[in-house]
Amino acid sequence: MVSSFKKALDSGKFIVTCEVAPPKGTNLEKTIHHIEMLKDKVDAMNLTDHQSSVMRFPSLGAALLVKELGGEPILQMTCRDRNRLALQADLLFASSRGIRNVLCLTGDSVILGDHKQAKSVFDLDSSQLVATIRTMEKGKDLGGSDLDGGVSFCAGAIVTPGADPLEPQLIKFEKKIEAGAEFIQTQAVYDLDKLKNFMEYAGQFPAKILAGIILLTSAPMARFMNKNIAGVNVPQYLIDEMASAPKGGALKKGIEIAGRMIKKIHDEKICDGVHIMAIGKEELVPGIMAEAGLV
Amino acid sequence: MIRSITQQKPLEEIDELLKGLGRVFLIGCGTCTTLTHTGGEPELSTMRENLTGVGKLVTGQVVVPVACDNLTGEIIKDYGGQIDQANVLLVMSCAFGVQTIASQLKKMVVPALNTMFIGKETGMGRFNEICTQCGTCIIGETGGICPVTSCHKGLVNGPCGGTDKGKCEIDSNRDCAWTLIYNRMKELGRLDSIKKFQKPRNHHGEPMPGRVDLTEKTQEATAK
Incomplete structure (x- = not known):
């Protein structure tokens, strides 16, 4: 069965996805609140997989929760913590429970997270994980054995348009698409002219491209991202704009900027859609969409 | 030349490993750990002072030429008396040396060093891991640079999204x-x-622990 997200991708409509972070623990209240608030507003929601290598409730469990609550999940799967047996097993389980979208990621280093001494796996890489999904869809596992009951997924991956240097990143990007990625979510972009340049290149490939939007919450947060997040560059004029916000008004300004960017991407048809990352402030996503004129 | 790259364990850990063992014989190595200043004459002397400072009796010390060589056992025999008096050998070689000594002398051994990697001196006092001996070499397709070793995640299809300005996400010096x-x-x-x-990748090009026996092949050939 084709996922509603896949149908939306194929329909040519402007796609909006967002993120929901599973909790550190079993208290699912906030996660459920976010899912219920967003499930009818976005085309699909990503469930993050131990984001930044911080151990949390599993993305698979949270994806199941989205499904149970009537939403459309995109299961994030990193290659950091599971070898090819475990990844394939989780794909079988996901498929059996109606989870139809998977975002294939390499995963951050264990060293950056909260279990710094853990063994990292990286048995497969992100492009190989995309290829694994396509292999399993043909009824085979990576060992060459037949599957009793197959799988069907809409597979995606990511790209960092602002990577420095960019060329090695694009080689990987093309491998992901050749392996069968149907959609690509980008790392956060702020310079839309640069995004347009990137799309002149990326637009020639068959995958749908969703521009990553990270909500700016303050000028220091923007500076922090510039310094610490690979491939993210918030231009000075946006930092100044954030800094110009009245006391207590930075978040409102951030929503305004995110909304404005999404509107431009939509109106000028720069990308096929957007992926909004509100980083723990998912309740603000409807506000961002309203600011963009999308609801 | 390839070298075994070591780092001294914290003194607290060495103290813990030597708990209840009052008489210590010290062994260093004249090859890799002399080069890396972790187990040559000066380091043994410093270690001797540390041990004496915490009330240990150092019965003797020697820097053997190549601790991992099978002749090491023979060389150490000259120190038989001093070794007999000790109840532990504190070895300041890499783990190849420690294991060689352990297999040759019926004596408790304690490593004073952690063996970090098998590396190459790429500049004065700078050592890099460039091969992890995986058994399935792909550097013919990557310009002679090994991504399995030199990429923190061992990625073989290109970089991850964490790379920035040509550096690794775990350390901007790498x-x-x-x-x-x-x-x-x-x-x-x-x-x-x-x-x-x-x-x-095939992660079992040579299943761990690696083992090659050339004499088996010779025997097979002779049998034919």
Whole structure:
């Protein structure tokens, strides 16, 4: 069965996805609140997989929760913590429970997270994980054995348009698409002219491209991202704009900027859609969409 | 030349390992740990002072030429008396040396060092891990730079999204292997080689622990 997200991708409509972070623990209240608030507003929601290598409730469990609550999940799967047996097993389980979208990621280093001494796996890489999904869809596992009951997924991956240097990143990007990625979510972009340049290149490939939007919450947060997040560059004029916000008004300004960017991407048809990352402030996503004129 | 790269364990850990063992014989190595200043004459002398300071009796010390050589046992025999008096050998060689000594002398051994990697001196006092002996070498397609070793995640199809300005996401002092590979292949005019999709790796090119016995092959050939 084709996922509603896949149908939306194929329909040519402007796609909006967002993120929901599973909790550190079993208290699912906030996660459920976010899912219920967003499930009818976005085309699909990503469930993050131990984001930044911080151990949390599993993305698979949270994806199941989205499904149970009537939403459309995109299961994030990193290659950091599971070898090819475990990844394939989780794909079988996901498929059996109606989870139809998977975002294939390499995963951050264990060293950056909260279990710094853990063994990292990286048995497969992100492009190989995309290829694994396509292999399993043909009824085979990576060992060459037949599957009793197959799988069907809409597979995606990511790209960092602002990577420095960019060329090695694009080689990987093309491998992901050749392996069968149907959609690509980008790392956060702020310079839309640069995004347009990137799309002149990326637009020639068959995958749908969703521009990553990270909500700016303050000028220091923007500076922090510039310094610490690979491939993210918030231009000075946006930092100044954030800094110009009245006391207590930075978040409102951030929503305004995110909304404005999404509107431009939509109106000028720069990308096929957007992926909004509100980083723990998912309740603000409807506000961002309203600011963009999308609801 | 390849070298075994070591680092001294914290003194607290060494103290803990030597708990209840009052008489210590010290062994260093004249090859790798002398080069890395972790187990040569000066380091043994410093260790001797540390041990004496915490009330240990050092019965003797020796820096053997090559601790991992099978002749090490013979060389150490000259120190038989001093070794007999000790109830532990504190070895300041890499783990190859420690294991060689342990297999040759019926004596409790304690390593004073952690063996970090088998590396190459790439500059004065600078050592890098460039091969992890995986058994399935792919550097013919990556310009002679090993991504399995030089990429923190061992990625074989290109960089992760964490690389920035040619450096690794875990440490801005470490080069991103894929930037190095890309630059070299571009220079060689062979970028096509790294555009080829690499299938999942065989992680058991040689199942751990590695074992090769050339005499088995000779015997097979003779039998035929």
